[in-house]
Amino acid sequence: MLHRLSGIALAIFLPLHFLALATALNGANALDSFLALTRQPLVKFAEAGIVVALAIHFTLGLRVLAIEFLGFREKTLTALSICTTAVFAVGFVFLLNLGWSG
Amino acid sequence: MTATLNVEVWRGTERGQFQSFAIPRREHQTVLDVVSEIQRQHDATLSYRFACRVGMCGSCAMVVNGRPRWTCRTRVNEVIGGSESLRIEPLRNFKIVRDLAVEMTQFFDKWKQARGFFEPGPNPENDFAVVPPQTGERQAADEGIECIGCGVCYSACDVVAWDNDYLGPAALNRAWTLVNDVRDRGQAARLDAISGNDGCQACHTHMSCTKFCPKAIAPTFSIAGLKRAVVRRALRGGP
Amino acid sequence: MNPILFAAQRITAFALAFAVVVHLGTVLYAVRGGLTAADVLARTHGNVGFALFYGLFVIAVAIHAPIGLRNILREWSGLHGRTPDLALALFALTLLVLGFRAVFAVYTS
Numbered sequence: 004m005l006h007r008l009s010g011i012a013l014a015i016f017l018p019l020h021f022l023a024l025a026t027a028l029n030g031a032n033a034l035d036s037f038l039a040l041t042r043q044p045l046v047k048f049a050e051a052g053i054v055v056a057l058a059i060h061f062t063l064g065l066r067v068l069a070i071e072f073l074g075f076r077e078k079t080l081t082a083l084s085i086c087t088t089a090v091f092a093v094g095f096v097f098l099l100n101l102g103w104s105g
Numbered sequence: 106m107t108a109t110l111n112v113e114v115w116r117g118t119e120r121g122q123f124q125s126f127a128i129p130r131r132e133h134q135t136v137l138d139v140v141s142e143i144q145r146q147h148d149a150t151l152s153y154r155f156a157c158r159v160g161m162c163g164s165c166a167m168v169v170n171g172r173p174r175w176t177c178r179t180r181v182n183e184v185i186g187g188s189e190s191l192r193i194e195p196l197r198n199f200k201i202v203r204d205l206a207v208e209m210t211q212f213f214d215k216w217k218q219a220r221g222f223f224e225p226g227p228n229p230e231n232d233f234a235v236v237p238p239q240t241g242e243r244q245a246a247d248e249g250i251e252c253i254g255c256g257v258c259y260s261a262c263d264v265v266a267w268d269n270d271y272l273g274p275a276a277l278n279r280a281w282t283l284v285n286d287v288r289d290r291g292q293a294a295r296l297d298a299i300s301g302n303d304g305c306q307a308c309h310t311h312m313s314c315t316k317f318c319p320k321a322i323a324p325t326f327s328i329a330g331l332k333r334a335v336v337r338r339a340l341r342g343g344p
Numbered sequence: 345m346n347p348i349l350f351a352a353q354r355i356t357a358f359a360l361a362f363a364v365v366v367h368l369g370t371v372l373y374a375v376r377g378g379l380t381a382a383d384v385l386a387r388t389h390g391n392v393g394f395a396l397f398y399g400l401f402v403i404a405v406a407i408h409a410p411i412g413l414r415n416i417l418r419e420w421s422g423l424h425g426r427t428p429d430l431a432l433a434l435f436a437l438t439l440l441v442l443g444f445r446a447v448f449a450v451y452t453s
Contacts, residue, residue, distance in 0.1 A: 004311075006309075007309075007412075007416060010409070010412050010413075010416075011413075011416065013409070014409050014412075014435075017405065017409070017439065018438060018439065018442050020446075021439075021442035021443050021446040022442060022446075023446075024446035024449055024450055025442070025445045025446045025448075025449040057364065057368075061361065061364060064357055064361065065361065066310075067309075067310050067357075068354065068357060068358065068361075070310055070325065070326070070329050071310065071329045071332050071333070071354070072329075072332075072333060072354070074326070074329065074330075076323075076326065264419070267419035267420065268418065268419050270424075300346070300347050301346070302346060306346070306347065306349075306350040307415075309415075332350070335347045335350070336347065336350065336351045336354070338347070339347040339348060339351050340351065
């Protein structure tokens with residue numbers, strides 16, 4: 004279920020990400036003014052959420068691929084613990100970066 | 106341990122309600138004991154199924170406090186938790202015949218749909234086939250062969266709940282045991298049968314089936330095997 | 345889901361697993377010390393390798409995501425006919441167009 008919900012979150016985020024990058028079509032200044040928006044705390048928080056969603060989707064996806072194609076026999080619990088750890092690790096790294104770049 | 110148990114039992118069909126009973130608590134009682142006591146001492150109109158009562162036939166499967174289980178193999182002490190109450194419902198994803206008894210026809214029809222039956226082919230051998238038990242295929246088949254069709258996995262499966270046409274873990278598990286049967290001559294048709302819109306691809310690897318199977322079968326891994334077989338065939342340019 | 349869609353989604357999943365790690369690694373490294381348009385565009389402008397990598401990335405996503413969403417649509421809305429397929433195609437097209445536009449934007453600016 005987490006896998007599914009994080010996938011939905013990413014699917015919503017991606018077109019927005021593409022649109023943001025494409026503001027550069029109007030010149031570097033346009034992209035800069037957009038980036039200025041992203042320094043707001045609420046946006047930073049949402050960005051962190053997206054990275055966590057990506058980490059969840061990515062690690063649970065690896066679990067699915069392992070079971071389906073590598074014949075993994077891990078019972079869900081162990082796999083989930085590893086997934087959760089990885090999720091927090093990535094989120095943490097990103098948050099640290101957010102702190103530095105301010 | 107409290108002296109009485111508060112038991113809520115589903116009455117009716119898809120439309121119905123829970124009926125409450127107070128049953129004396131006994132030390133080693135199973136959920137099947139509780140249901141039987143209700144039917145014999147309190148309300149003779151309660152419908153439910155059981156047969157062997159010793160964990161061999163799978164007839165007594167129901168949902169107890171949200172989990173599908175064999176009621177003859179479920180001690181009240183195991184499932185009671187802190188609430189000191191029991192909630193007993195018919196298996197999920199089946200049409201309800203009445204109260205705790207469900208309609209199994211669709212479940213077994215899906216076995217047929219998945220071609221979960223042996224196909225000897227037009228020229229069956231006259232003599233016995235020799236299939237060494239240690240071969241990879243036989244081991245794969247043996248892992249899933251003990252299924253007795255109790256329906257617990259089907260009840261647990263989220264995909265069946267969301268898409269009632271999905272073949273389901275039991276039918277697909279049986280198909281997998283036959284895919285690994287070296288004597289079978291109907292493999293192409295079987296792979297067709299399990300790779301449609303409601304076939305093995307629909308499984309999302311939630312593993313509820315494996316978690317609840319009372320015979321410790323892992324339909325998830327059988328279905329994974331089917332997925333691999335289907336992808337291999339698709340990549341080779343098959344149907 | 346039919347075998348072709350299933351295989352496509354799983355194969356692009358493998359590809360994306362790799363691409364995402366590369367992308368995240370690059371972004372996390374590049375963003376240390378602040379993020380400005382000039383920094384980003386300096387790296388991407390005229391960079392063919394970059395454009396190719398992200399172009400392929402966009403294609404993989406445009407295959408992977410819509411198939412997953414189609415499943416969700418079929419299972420949670422009960423629609424089984426052509427509607428989920430149409431939705432899939434539409435979303436795939438959207439991702440392709442917006443994605444290539446973004447790649448083009450940072451390549452040329």
